[in-house]
Amino acid sequence: MRRFRLPGTWKVRVGYFLLSIFILFTVIGPWVAPYDPSYTGFTPDLSPSSQHLLGTTLLGQDVMSQLLVGCRETLVVSFVAGVIAVVISIIVGLTAGYVGGKTDEVLSLFIAVFLTLPGLVLLIVIISLFPQGQQANPLVIGSVVALTGWAWGAKVLRAQTLSLRNRDFVEASRIIGERRWRTIFAEIGPNLLPVLASSLVGTVLYAVSVSTVLAFLGLTPITTWNWGTMLYWAFANNAALAGEWWWLAGPCLAIALVGTSLALINFGIDEYINPRLRVGNLSNRERKRAGLSRRPKLGFTPVHRVTPVIGAPVMAGAQTGPEVLATEATASTPAPREDHP
Amino acid sequence: MNQIPANDAVVATTNGITRGEVILEATDLVRRFTAKGEGGLFAPKKTLVAVDRVSLALRAGEVVAIVGESGSGKSVLSRLLARIITPSAGTLALRGTPIDLRSRRTTAYANEVQLVLQDPFASINPVRRVGRSLERPLRIHGTPKDQVQARAYEVLESVSLTPPQQYLDRFPHELSGGQLQRVNIARGLSVRPKVLLADEPISMLDVSVRLGVLNLLRELCDAHLLAMMYITHDIASARYIADETAVMYAGQVVERGRGTVVIDAPVHPYTQLLVSSVPDPDQLTHQEHRATTANAVGFNLEGCRFSPRCPHATELCHTSEPPMVELEDGHSAKCWLVADAAQRTAVSMRPGPSSEG
Incomplete structure (x- = not known):
């Protein structure tokens, strides 16, 4: 067995790098923040300087400190929401897809209802049901956001499970005597991972924006610091009209970068799970040199084969002859998933 | 679960199997499928009889070929024998012991009767290395961990994929169709079944490697005293490999x-x-053929x-x-x-x- 290796394209590395920075600040943010984010004693309305890297607010608070402290709540809420939503979508989607029949019809209807419900309105209603003290709890906000965000993932998972259920390898695993739950989780499961990953990424992104919007609208307590409450205060004090761009740029940029990093990581998960996308971990330049197309062509699978070392004992009787990087036509091969262009 | 001794040849004879002994016997197997009728919600359901009173005996060391066109019920028959599909009526007996068809298919039954599917590209999990797919049935059927790899090498060698180390670490898409079908057969054989059901094992392969796989099946059948069912629509390959041939039409054995x-x-x-x-190479003039x-x-x-x-x-x-x-x-x-x-x-x-x- 080869050891687990993270895919090494630049996109993925950038994604890991960005996300790890944000996760680092999620952990240490409140400790490394230069000032107390709620302290109002600085000169108001300063543009970025060495004293205040992201300037100060109209109320005389340090924006950088607010950003660092607020990172924790935003990310914790988003990941809690993402994980809960994915768990719900796995349960509902896999069951609907694998069991089928009446169960599928009922669950599909359920999914459709949640898809068409206006999420934000539902969120506002549900959030208001919680007592004031609970509304700041990341677990509570996360679960409520998950409640409106799981349906899309469930629908995609159901569709993917349906297409996998009748594949020959699923039947083959039954033939060799595999138990049902193992068939679902060990045979179908890994084939669903890219969908799960993209579903997780999508839901976390959704949760970042939704929790931000909730805070921005003042529906969650505005006294705690996250990127949403920062934007709330910025707009409440007309930062945009006053030209205080640094007040807005910080949280907006942070949200965009979190989204970018998750999307980049998703590419990598895709390549790891779908071996067809992994041309021997070659970079674009290396692929070009090897005469391989940079994008998978329809019906053609880029295949990277180990070149046999002449005289090496393992390869001594290789039937397949000297193999080099080759684009092998496998037009009749049903791809495990569509190759991403 | 019983441990499996290491040597095939010994097992085949010391297990008390003699050539020609009936291993799996099916009597009057029937399988009906119901489908929605045409014409609205309350239309009467249609019943399709996919397999209609088929009796069959698979003998050790012999190949029974089932020939028929698409939809004649031959694939359903193979799944009935493998107990992937439950028969609507009829009986099955494995080495003389009747099998309760309403009970769940057991690991022990899977151990005795294995099915090789038609499409080698689809029947091996694309995200797993070949080794994993091959070792999994061994683990299910209780081969001790330290013997699994040795056994995997052994079966790969028995289907002429040598050296085996070269194949275990590959992904399915890195192998050719013929190699994959050999892996597929190896997976079926790895648990030392008594019965091998092969559902059109060569129809998805290139013509150039078909004969190799056919010869392999025949050799395996002779060497391990397997009772084999070979399903095909290619009557020439049936003639080549089979000890007994049965022609199926619309779910029934007609000859x-x-x-x-x-x-x-x-x-x-x-x-x-x-x-x-x-097509007959000796008769090159155009033949009128009923294309119905x-x-x-x-x-x-x-x-x-x-x-x-x-x-x-x-x-x-x-x-x-x-x-x-x-x-x-x-x-x-x-x-x-x-x-x-x-x-x-x-x-x-x-x-x-x-x-x-």
Whole structure:
């Protein structure tokens, strides 16, 4: 067995790098923040300087400190929401897809209802049901956001499970005597991972924006610091009209970068799970040199084969002859998933 | 779970299996499928009889070929024998022991009867390395961890994938169709089954590697005293490999015989049609060929199933089902043309076709 290796394209590395920075600040943010984010004693309305890297607010608070402290709540809420939503979508989607029949019809209807419900309105209603003290709890906000965000993932998972259920390898695993739950989780499961990953990424992104919007609208307590409450205060004090761009740029940029990093990581998960996308971990330049197309062509699978070392004992009787990087036509091969262009 | 000794040849003989012994016997297997009827929500459901009273005996060291066109029920038959699909009626006996068909299929049964699927590209999990797919059945069937790899090497060698180390770490998409089908067969064989059911194992392969896989199956059958069922629509390959051939049409066995007699001297009009559709290099002039299919014509459910397509069909064929008639030793056909004259008069003397259903 080869050891687990993270895919090494630049996109993925950038994604890991960005996300790890944000996760680092999620952990240490409140400790490394230069000032107390709620302290109002600085000169108001300063543009970025060495004293205040992201300037100060109209109320005389340090924006950088607010950003660092607020990172924790935003990310914790988003990941809690993402994980809960994915768990719900796995349960509902896999069951609907694998069991089928009446169960599928009922669950599909359920999914459709949640898809068409206006999420934000539902969120506002549900959030208001919680007592004031609970509304700041990341677990509570996360679960409520998950409640409106799981349906899309469930629908995609159901569709993917349906297409996998009748594949020959699923039947083959039954033939060799595999138990049902193992068939679902060990045979179908890994084939669903890219969908799960993209579903997780999508839901976390959704949760970042939704929790931000909730805070921005003042529906969650505005006294705690996250990127949403920062934007709330910025707009409440007309930062945009006053030209205080640094007040807005910080949280907006942070949200965009979190989204970018998750999307980049998703590419990598895709390549790891779908071996067809992994041309021997070659970079674009290396692929070009090897005469391989940079994008998978329809019906053609880029295949990277180990070149046999002449005289090496393992390869001594290789039937397949000297193999080099080759684009092998496998037009009749049903791809495990569509190759991403 | 029992541990499996390391040497194949020893197992095959010391387990008390003798060549020609009946390993898996099916009697009057029936499988019906119900489908939604045409014409609205409350239309009556249609019943399709995919396998209709098929009896079959698979013997150690022998290959039984099942020949038939698409939709003749041969694949369903293989899944009935593998107990992936539950029969609607009929009995199965493994080495003389009747099997309770309502009970769940057990690991022990999977250990004895293995099925090799048609499409090697689809039947091996694309995200797993070949080694994982191959080692999994061994783990399920209780091979100790330290012996799994040795056994995987052994089966890969037995299907002529050498050196085995080279294949275990590959992904399925890195192997060719022929290699994959060998892996597929190796997976079936890894648990040392007594019965191997091969569902069109060569139909998805390049013509150039078909013979190799066929020879491999034959060798494995002889070496391990496997009872093998070989399903195909290619009558030539059946003639090449089989000890016994059965021709299926619309779920029924219409002609069967030992050796090559079915293909060399076909009696049933359907078998004759199948044989004549094989291109004959000695006869290069264009042959007029009936291009009808069962789907175009439909089945006759009352009389002989083949009667709508049969060039020799008589009134009798349309109204009552012919019996299976033994012609000579081990060769029988289900056709009124060869039925005993006494039987024919007995049927035609009856007041008319029964109007049940």
